Amino acid sequence: MNLRSETRGICLVVTVDADRIDAATAVQFKDDMRRAVTDTAERVLLDLSAVDSIDSSGLGAIVSVMKYLGADRRLELVSLSQKVQTVFRLTRMDAVITIHENLERAVEPAARAS
Amino acid sequence: MNLRSETRGICLVVTVDADRIDAATAVQFKDDMRRAVTDTAERVLLDLSAVDSIDSSGLGAIVSVMKYLGADRRLELVSLSQKVQTVFRLTRMDAVITIHENLERAVEPAARAS
Amino acid sequence: MPPENHARQDTVRASAAVADSRIEISFEATNPAARRAIRSIIGQVEPGTVSQEDIDVLEIALAEVFNNIVEHAYQDTGRGQVDVAVEMRTPGMHFTIWDDGEPMPAGRLPGGAPADPSLDAHEQAEGGYGLFMIRQLARKLRYERTEGRNRLSFRIKLSSA
Amino acid sequence: MPPENHARQDTVRASAAVADSRIEISFEATNPAARRAIRSIIGQVEPGTVSQEDIDVLEIALAEVFNNIVEHAYQDTGRGQVDVAVEMRTPGMHFTIWDDGEPMPAGRLPGGAPADPSLDAHEQAEGGYGLFMIRQLARKLRYERTEGRNRLSFRIKLSSA
Numbered sequence A, B: 001m002n003l004r005s006e007t008r009g010i011c012l013v014v015t016v017d018a019d020r021i022d023a024a025t026a027v028q029f030k031d032d033m034r035r036a037v038t039d040t041a042e043r044v045l046l047d048l049s050a051v052d053s054i055d056s057s058g059l060g061a062i063v064s065v066m067k068y069l070g071a072d073r074r075l076e077l078v079s080l081s082q083k084v085q086t087v088f089r090l091t092r093m094d095a096v097i098t099i100h101e102n103l104e105r106a107v108e109p110a111a112r113a114s
Numbered sequence C, D: 001m002p003p004e005n006h007a008r009q010d011t012v013r014a015s016a017a018v019a020d021s022r023i024e025i026s027f028e029a030t031n032p033a034a035r036r037a038i039r040s041i042i043g044q045v046e047p048g049t050v051s052q053e054d055i056d057v058l059e060i061a062l063a064e065v066f067n068n069i070v071e072h073a074y075q076d077t078g079r080g081q082v083d084v085a086v087e088m089r090t091p092g093m094h095f096t097i098w099d100d101g102e103p104m105p106a107g108r109l110p111g112g113a114p115a116d117p118s119l120d121a122h123e124q125a126e127g128g129y130g131l132f133m134i135r136q137l138a139r140k141l142r143y144e145r146t147e148g149r150n151r152l153s154f155r156i157k158l159s160s161a
């Protein structure tokens, strides 16, 4: 799993450079994410703009990263494809995790307050 | 098989309104063509612009229409898709039947002389 | 692999009416083979006849079902055959899927569960979403354990584009 | 249909190395089912990895092979099963195709013939183009009649897009 990370103010932006987070790649994603988020800011923005689809294993991996971050740090998602949105909607995960339309919206002050 | 025909000077233009001439439709095509070309001018232009693909059965049906027209009347083809061209090239049928890029070219005087 | 061919026997039984709307696909229980099988099934849909949203739903449902077989029924051994019978029955596709792996827990299809809105994000379950999605997307979902095989059948609605 | 499953037996034999690059597809010998099977096979190609020209060649070759089985081996009865094993082996797809219909004339694969440039258009043959195209497009083409089944195998080259 290719991850690129970059600090933006109080946020760490992690960009996934793969077209799927699925059964075949979920474990790798989880491991690489844990490595990427060590010692970071409060907010981790996961940019999924390159990701076309995700399955329940990928979803499980994202939950596992959230568990790893614990109660004090937050994982938020950015730029979901139609298909990825469908998976978040079907599992009602869209009600418990913050999802931003794009990176600009995610880092603007209003979003920070939400 | 939907065929539309129209007289254009000394030509009868027959337009195929189907996306394939294949094993499933070849017999119908042959029958409908024979009906369409009764008592017509010397040149029959078969407009294939709507046809995406053809197979050897479709090719056989076209040969059968040419046999029906005999030595005095000619069948010429117009507007072949990439895939249809490939079939004519592979079977070397492009060397024995006149193929026009488009209808304008087919009906212009130069083409008539060829 | 013991390919006792129940899929084929069903074909023969069902052949009269639906024969030429039915195709069978078999693959080894690995993730790459499952993905190719999904593309192969989606490829059967006549281009332009079905909305992209319905194609997405088809892809999501099949991925969850096949991944469960690879991961749970065959326990990620990468060995074992998956047989799929696909029938076009307007307005949808009907699937029957067989495998020779482990049965479902307690011999029944688990319910699965969605995210729990009363909990924080980091307190959500890491699993169970697969079956919850399958149950939401598939109609006439039915699981049976017969003659040592798992048999799952369901229908996915496909509305026109 | 007597689905004596030689396709499956071959799977087991060949499974070790190529297992997860192999998918099997079965369908009834009708033109619509053959078309769906072709779409299903083309769908297995990862989108964007292969040139449109190579996809066209794949479609043309499979259409000729399947149409011959529908028309000649099963003589347009619409009854009879066609089993296809598809293996991805870079740089191409390898096919093995079985049917239970009539054997090839004289038990051998005919040559087929192209148009004859020394004849006028209206003097050309009406048939024989199918096999000629198959022979031009397929590599390692091999026909065998074994245990009452026809078995045709060949490879189609797929170069990257």
Ligand SMILES: Nc1ncnc2c1ncn2[C@@H]1O[C@H](COP(=O)(O)OP(=O)(O)O)[C@@H](O)[C@H]1O
Pocket: A056, A057, A060, C068, C069, C072, C073, C102, C103, C104, C105, C110, C112, C113, C126, C127, C128, C129, C130, C131, C132
């Ligand atoms: N095909 C199957 N064969 C055996 N057990 C299965 C199968 N599919 C699902 N299960 C069981 O059902 C449980 C729930 O499945 P699912 O909702 O897909 O979540 P997950 O795969 O994330 O655990 C699995 O943990 C497994 O115990």
Ligand SMILES: Nc1ncnc2c1ncn2[C@@H]1O[C@H](COP(=O)(O)OP(=O)(O)O)[C@@H](O)[C@H]1O
Pocket: B056, B057, B060, D068, D069, D072, D073, D102, D103, D104, D105, D110, D112, D113, D126, D127, D128, D129, D130, D131, D132
């Ligand atoms: N699968 C098959 N089973 C039996 N006979 C076949 C098969 N394929 C081809 N043939 C024989 O080979 C001949 C040539 O086939 P082909 O080149 O496709 O031309 P056509 O189908 O137009 O006759 C056929 O006429 C038929 O006699």
